[in-house]
Amino acid sequence: MLIESLIVSISRDPFNPELNFQAATEYEKLGQTASAVSFYLRTAEYGYESHQDLVYLSLLRLASCFNDQNDRLATVSNSLLQAVAYQPHKAEAYFLLSEFHERQKNWQECYTFAAIGLGLDPKDYRLQFEKAVSGWWIGRAEESKELFQSLLKRKDLLPHYKKAIELNLDSI
Amino acid sequence: MNLVKKAVKFGGKLAPLVISEGLTSGTGLMNPSVFIDNDGDILVNLRHVNYTLYHAESTQRFPSRWGPLGYLHPEKDQRLVTENYVCRLNSDLEITDHARVEMLELHTPIWEFVGLEDARLVQWDGEYSIIGVRRDTTTNGVGRMEKSIIKLDKSKWSAKEVKRTRIPAPDPNESYCEKNWMPVVERPNQFIKWTSPVEVVELQGNKCIQLAVKQGIKPNKDQRGGSQVIKWGNVYISVTHEVDLFKNYLEQKDGLYRHRLCVWDNQLNLVGLGQPFSFLNGNIEFCAGAAVFEGDLLISFGFQDNAAFILRTPKAVVEDMIVEALDAN
Numbered sequence: 001m002l003i004e005s006l007i008v009s010i011s012r013d014p015f016n017p018e019l020n021f022q023a024a025t026e027y028e029k030l031g032q033t034a035s036a037v038s039f040y041l042r043t044a045e046y047g048y049e050s051h052q053d054l055v056y057l058s059l060l061r062l063a064s065c066f067n068d069q070n071d072r073l074a075t076v077s078n079s080l081l082q083a084v085a086y087q088p089h090k091a092e093a094y095f096l097l098s099e100f101h102e103r104q105k106n107w108q109e110c111y112t113f114a115a116i117g118l119g120l121d122p123k124d125y126r127l128q129f130e131k132a133v134s135g136w137w138i139g140r141a142e143e144s145k146e147l148f149q150s151l152l153k154r155k156d157l158l159p160h161y162k163k164a165i166e167l168n169l170d171s172i
Numbered sequence: 173m174n175l176v177k178k179a180v181k182f183g184g185k186l187a188p189l190v191i192s193e194g195l196t197s198g199t200g201l202m203n204p205s206v207f208i209d210n211d212g213d214i215l216v217n218l219r220h221v222n223y224t225l226y227h228a229e230s231t232q233r234f235p236s237r238w239g240p241l242g243y244l245h246p247e248k249d250q251r252l253v254t255e256n257y258v259c260r261l262n263s264d265l266e267i268t269d270h271a272r273v274e275m276l277e278l279h280t281p282i283w284e285f286v287g288l289e290d291a292r293l294v295q296w297d298g299e300y301s302i303i304g305v306r307r308d309t310t311t312n313g314v315g316r317m318e319k320s321i322i323k324l325d326k327s328k329w330s331a332k333e334v335k336r337t338r339i340p341a342p343d344p345n346e347s348y349c350e351k352n353w354m355p356v357v358e359r360p361n362q363f364i365k366w367t368s369p370v371e372v373v374e375l376q377g378n379k380c381i382q383l384a385v386k387q388g389i390k391p392n393k394d395q396r397g398g399s400q401v402i403k404w405g406n407v408y409i410s411v412t413h414e415v416d417l418f419k420n421y422l423e424q425k426d427g428l429y430r431h432r433l434c435v436w437d438n439q440l441n442l443v444g445l446g447q448p449f450s451f452l453n454g455n456i457e458f459c460a461g462a463a464v465f466e467g468d469l470l471i472s473f474g475f476q477d478n479a480a481f482i483l484r485t486p487k488a489v490v491e492d493m494i495v496e497a498l499d500a501n
Contacts, residue, residue: 003188007452007481011176011186014453015230027479031193034200034224035479038454045230059234069198069224071246078237 002026017047021054024061033065040065052087059083060093063100076100091121098130110134125151129161136172145172174450175431175471179485184468187265189218189480191257195272196220202474205461206261206482207293207357207400209300213326214261214465216472217293217302218270218480222246222253225477229455232420239424241456243477254287256302258324258331265470265482269329273302273322276333281308288318290352290460292400296360300324305351306338315349316340317363319375339375342382352397354410356440367395367412367434370442388442389501395432395445399462399471407443408436409494411459411471414448428455431473433493444497451475451483 006023013019024039040058047055063079066072077100083093094117101109114131117124132147148169151157157165176186189204205217228240236242245252260269275288291304300322307315321335341347353363353373361375362383369387373380395412402409416428431451435444451457451473461472469485 003190004186007188008176008180008186011174011180011452014174030190031198032190032196032201032479033193033198034477035190035475037224037226038476038478041226041228041234044234045228045232048231048233065198066224066244069246071248072224072244073247074237075226075244079234082234 003030015042015046017043017051017054020046021051021058024058028061028065031068033068037062037065056083056087056090056093059086060096063096067100073100073104089120091117091124091127094120095124095127095130098127098134102130102133105137107134107137111138111140125154125157125161129165132165133168136168141172145169148172174453175485176451176481176483179483179489182486182489184486184489185265185484187261187482187484189216189259189267189472189482191218191220191259191267191270195257197222199224200478201480202477203290203458203460204472204474204480204482205290205292205302205400206463206470206472207295207461208463208465208470209295210298211326214263214265214463214470215293215300216259216261216267216461216482217273217291218257218259219290219460219474220255220257221477222249222251223477225456227456227476235424239422239426240420241424241426251281251284251286254285254289256288256291258293258300258302258322260326260329261482263466265484271329271331273320273331273333275320276336278336279309282311283308283313285313288320290458291320292355292460294355294357294400303353303355305349307349309338313349315351317350317353319361337375337378340378340380342373342380345380352413354397354399354401354412356401356408358403358408364397364401364410364436364440367391367442370440372440384440386441389445391432391445395434398434399459401436401440402462402464404464404469404490404494406438407494408438408440409462409469409490410434410436411462413458429457431457431459433490433497435494435497443501444494444499445501446493446497447500451481 020039020042024036027035043058066075098113111134117127135144200221223245226236226242232240256273285307288304291302305315306318307313317339319337356362365371372384393414399411430448433446459473469490472482
């Protein structure tokens, strides 16, 4: 079992962010999200100065693990906000925050985080989608339609995004 | 050096204990208790909880909303719920069978800590028991050790509680919470309840009788159970834990756990106490089981309440630890 060899390696080098991240990833693959949380968090704490990309990714994965456990919304949000604070110039956490608030129907928060993310990565269609969805619910109907229509012209959409855009355009 | 590194270096083996997330929703598997039964099977009681322990270590740059240490239960369910699985391991320490212990429904839990926690597995007079603390029978969380006799059907691999005894503290039985008593594997219904002074008690029917209270070695920190107390050559040994609980400047709780090897003589006098050690350099670790297997020592422990492991510790390493413990006192 890969986890076994990773934990043995961690016993020799307990604070190694890369080993802790690998162990977390393996536990997450098995659906053992609590175990994954422990090792992602160790990655984040012990890699703070030396492994910034891994730390950022660990915070995002922490959010995902807690999301998978259901009914831990405050912690999902907290982990994503910590990622934003750690590396505010990266768009991914803004997208995840926007998506998180979409699920909660917090439309202004969804719109705001999408807008911030697009300021960093204007071509990210996932952020454009979130902005379009939330825009409708905060009174920006024309902007929302225009965004959806322009998104439909893109060739790089994943199928489920394309379908969701079409459904949204049909219903607004 | 942590114990896993040392044990593996000298030929030991570490094995993670994992059962399907389809049964557990991915939340914590923790504090396993290993035991070798009369058939020679390696059994483990594995605790599953409905929460995830969040513990930020090091400089704690990423605490939870509630601080560096928190029990992250579902937000709409404040309870911290425990259930237990009895597992069988092969000689490579892989789980080959597991079954959730079907508990008797004797009462409706009325406190937030629900279930039998940190249960140690034993087989006394042929009957399997899981013995841990239950705190859900009063509205203020009074904890008492409970002995749950379980019927283990090895052909169907099922486990069912058939009898439960809530063990009172010795008279006057007024303490708030009793937990982590260490069952003495070779002495049915006997426990080391406390280590300084050493307090040995015995469950007799529904009563708990104090058999001995004697001051032996005085640890500089309270030693709390712990694994079972098991025979090792001509002495008894157990693994105990000590804990520093403290708060940061925001009054948020935090903790540091370390373990030690205790050596006991035939009268259960504490005659040796080893140096503190960790298993994996985690701040929160917890040992709830030990058993002799093919001359080596199996030690089962939880890591941050979120993961469970079993460590085969070579005989020579254990002997060194015993000598160290005896020499230190």
